[in-house]
Amino acid sequence: MSYFPEPPYFLLVAGILVALTSGAAFAATLKQIVQKWASDRAANRLSKLPTAQLILPFLGISAGVGLFLSSGLEVFGFPNWLSYAVAIPLTLLIGLLIWLQLGSMLSLVEREGFQSIDIDSWR
Template sequence: MPYYYSSAPYFLFVAGLLAGLASGAAFSATLKQQVNEWDKNRSTRTLANMQGPQLLVPFLGISGGVCFFLAAGLEIFGFPTKLAYAVAIPLTVLTGLLVWTQLARLLEQLERGGSKALDLDSFG
């Protein structure tokens, strides 16, 4: 007897997208605020150490939203639920770890060379 998927997870698809976007806005605002505070005060606290709970919580929100968005998207295209999450979770975790590591490197570079160290136009 064939299995027919009665309703695609469109709600979860949209909810994941909105959660990722809302968390991204919070992440962006928090990161800008922390970098501006650091730039004004040049405190003893390094930029790389600013990756605490204030940045981690919105980042996890982005990751969770992306995971649900990706899994729901796969389900919409006919993947079984378990397979969709078996693909979405590792992909989201690995991508999140890479982005978090890259953010740490970027903050270290910013701290060492200031904003001129991030001038990407000078490479072309």
């Protein structure tokens, strides 16, 4: 019989590691897609953007963040059911909003070019 401490410290660390590794995969995949998209100016339609390659790392990030958030709440003394009841809807909502914002940014780049998202030139 193995012993796990009452607050899920292992799940806390595992959640952040899953989120970080999935985030690195998401960033590398997105960079590769955008570079290919930018180099192929003739056919840079957003409808051809391969979101299937991006969805798996994004779901990994969301799962890791949800696990980290729920475990963090449990560390602070919340019961299991309450921590998951808070973490899952919050993670789904934030993940959906970020996914929609990413789509909005990519459609802006499609319409106006990459200079439209260069925030360093705004003064």
